[in-house]
Every structure is written in structure tokens, then in C-alpha cells.
Amino acid sequence: MMNESDALSVFDGMRTESPASIENYKTVVRRFIKHHPDVYEVTTDEIAQYLEDMLNDGYADKTVDAARTGLIKFFGQLDRDDDPTDSDKLDIWSWYQYTGKTRKTEKKEIIYLEQDEINKLIENLPAPVLRNELIVRLMFETGLRATELCTLKVEDIDTDNRRIDVIGGKGNKDRTVYYDETLDTLLEIWLVDRQGVYVDNTPYLFPTNRSEHISQRRLADVINKGAEKAGIQETLYVDKSGKGRKRVTPHTIRHSFAMACLNNGMPIKFLQELMGHDRMETTEVYLNALDTDVEKSYRRWGPQY
Template structure:
């Protein structure tokens, strides 16, 4: 079977898989993956299977400069490709669920980011006032009380994100043997990382873990054959998008959701209110809330950087100190040297 046929089959199968979750998202994601495939064919010697992060970033630049797509559309393209390659990693290795058996040398989105392109930062949530603002502890509690069904699983998802500061990509990769309930500790593995980092949680989480692991998880169709904490009836571990859907739906149910800005309207439409909504509350909001609440309660910024898995502490300072209510000036006056 040719690479072209393999690519089209993979894209069509991916669309069918995503369509079960959301028909509109499936169409949009397929459109971006096809656009990337066509870009590779027209502008490079690479294919979907052997392209790398340089190809992805060149594609984002081409979308922005040559095709005049808005930054928000470029970000959706990045999310689409990331989800496509994550799904291929799950099913394409051994050709399950109708996917062709393909070998992908690397996920080209793993080390590529639209944010490195000139002008992309202007429409990010960070630069819209209050766009990446964390939730208060009361709002987190309200969100958890309003999770969609299955409530036991989805409550645990939200509690784990908030108590540990994990990324959604890390949460879906947690295995049962990564959890040490005696120490309230989890070994966290990111995408394609061999060495974990350590996170800890409050002992109150163990009750929710046990309720899921002992009572609810065994009823999931693939549970017996999965090592992961969150298997689903379709596969051995949950998709990252499912985590986002759980949090955003809970936020909507709790009346906490708000649109920060809108992306490019669909083709043929010009109204600004028809573009894809970029919401304030998502899975990353619980990670942000963990970090800010940690600092506000007196936690050390360098410890937080380690807990969040930041390589550069400046990243932690830039993203978390601006929403801290901890009075740094008074802290220096109180604890700083006087000579």
C-alpha cells in the first residue's frame, strides 16, 4: 500500500474515530491534518510519517503568512496535528481500530509550537486580560460538584489535576503502578519521557482513588487489559481531549465558563461571533490554579517549578507570580537583611 493511500486511510479513520466524540471537531481536525499533508507534498520531501518539528513550524508560518490565517486558527491546526499523532501512537503501531499499521518517526508537534512565530502571542489567552486567570478554591470546588457523568471518574480527574498540577497529557499516562498511596505520591511521565518527575497529593484523594480503582474502574470494558488508571471502553487509556471535555463541561455546568476570544469564523462567514470559541476554563486552568494557590499558601517558587516540570524557573515566575496575592514587597521587608 502506498504512503499516499496510507495517509488518506489514516486521516479518514481518525475522522471516524473523532466523530464519535464531536462531529464538528472531527471535521475541523481532519481539515487541518489534510492541509498539513498537502503542504508536505507541495513544499517538502517529507511525509506524515517522517516529518519533524521543523516541518510543523514551517507549516504554521505558511498558514499565517501565505494563507493569512488568524493566530487562533494556527493554534487549532497545532492542536489538530497533536491529537492526530497521539491517536496514531495509540492505534497505528499495530494497526488497530481500522488504522493502517504505520511507523511514525516522531510526533512533529512535540517540540514545535506556534508561539515561537512572530505575532502569535498577541491572540493567546495569556495576553487577553484575565484570559489565563486561575480559579479560586471555591470555584474549583464548584466545578468538581458539577462534573458530567461518569461522576466518580470525572471527579477524580479534576481533583488529580488540581492537587498535583499535572498536565492533561501526563494524567492520561498515569498507570496504576505509578501511584504510591502510602506516600501519597505519583511518578509522572510526559510524552515519550523515560524519567518521571515526582508529585504528591493530599491524603483526602486516596478515598476517591480507591472508589474509582476498586468499584468503578473494573466495570470499564478494557480495564482488565490496561495498566492505565483511566482506561476507556474503546482503548487502553483515555485521550487528552476527553480530559479537556470533562473540565470544560463541568465549568459550563457550574456557570464558570466564559469565552476569552474567538478564532477565525468558518469559511464564508464574516461575523466575529461565529468563530471557534476559546474558553477561559480548560484542563490547564486547574494546573494554573494549583500553582497559584501553592504560592499563595507560602510555597517556594523553586519547589513549584520542580512540581510543574518546568526546566526554567523563569517560566514559573512569568506564568504564576502575576496572579499571586502573596505580598512580595512585605515579605522582603519582613524577612530581608537590614545591613
């Protein structure tokens, strides 16, 4: 048997993954060992069944994929007497294929905001308005993930060239994003105002009066309050835990960035680099969303008399 502390310790010293990814893996493992505490004896079939049960219990494909990835990382790090063979590892990774399960192939709806909705959101943000407006506009202009925005450091911003170096993004991948000159004044004022009013001597761009940088939970709360006041928020569905999933979230703004870029004619390869996607297939999901907006696009950009 392995207790939770020992199980999570296998990720100690893992240098190839970002801290956020490691925390996600630990969450997966905590849940898994409640069902299979004897990880030294668990089989590939049991792992496959565990993931299949998650799918049958109504967990989203994305959640099951995250669990599968976390377990692969865990068992890859775990030193077992009966190490699985390469074919066993392939079975774990490709369990849908080997168990006859078929993934959903229908296009998933991408939730995003139009420019006028972004404007409404900005106009209705809670205090501190200066900070929160800069946050939303920066996310919309760069496509930063929530965790990247929260941990963005002042030293990573090149104000002369309007560039931001994203250090240790998802998958521990670095990239560069850009912003427009319309943010110059707002950013300049904030760089002065953040000193003294919030936590002192912090390297992060967005501190609070209690911590070195804004948390993802606080960021989501800011976006939610602004969206509700603007009248653009809604609950899409209620998940298994009873929590309502909202239409407007920090990730919605990232989607909005991607859709705005494509609608304005940006080549998909450039968008992939700006989004920090390893695989082109991940970025192409947004092209599918464009396909669903054919009529809307025609009404907006078609011939006019």
C-alpha cells in the same frame, strides 16, 4: 515532491520525544506540505514567510511557536541533498529576530480558578461522579497535564507515600508529583470500582467502558459540562476555525494548581519541578499573573481591623 505518508515517516523511530509531541509535529507537517509540497527545495526564507503568514492570519503566538518547533524537528530529521547550514537552522529557530518581527511582550492573562470555583466544579460534575471527582481533585492537587492524567497508570501511584511518578511527560521528561491524604479514601474506592465495570485488564487508572483510558476529548467534555452546570463556564473568544475557546478546561485546572501553590508561598523553583517545566521562564509566567492580582491579594491578605 514528497507525499504526506513519506513526510510523516521521518518521525518513525524518534526516541527523544513523547508520543504526544510526535503527533503534534505530524499535525504541523501535514499543514505545511499542503503549502510547500517540495520540502527538498524549500528555503529558510520560505519557512520564515510561512510562519509570518500564520501570525498575520491571526494565529496565536503559541500556535506559531508550535509550528516553528515542529518544522525544526521535521527538517532536522529529513535527509536532504542540500542540508541547511548551522546558520540556516538558527534562522529558522530565531526567525522573528532575523525578519524584524517583534513578539508580543505584554503580559498574558493566566486563566485559573479560585478554590471556591474548584469546589463548585466538583459539585456539578457529570456521571460517573466518583471517577470524575477523583480526576478533577487529582489534577488540582498535582498539576498534571491532560495527556498525563489520561495515560496515568495504576503502577505509577505510590499510595503509601502519596506520590505519583509521571513517566514520559512533555519533552519525554519524568518527574514526581504528590497528593494530599484527603484523596486516600476516594482513590481507594475507585481502585476497586474501576475493576469489572470498565474495560478489564487495563493498566491505566481511568478507563472507560469502551477504551483502556479516558481520552483528552472526553476529559475536556467532562470538565466543560461540570463548569457549565456550576455557572462558571464562558466562551473567551472564537478562533479561526469558528470554535469557541472556553474559560474552564483541563489546562485551566493545571493553571489553578500553579497559582494556588504560589499564593500559598511555594518557592518558584519547587513549582517548576512539579510542573515539569524545562525553563524557569515558563514557570515565571505565573508570577506575572500574581502581579496582576495585587489589589485582589491586598483585599484578601492585607491588614484587617
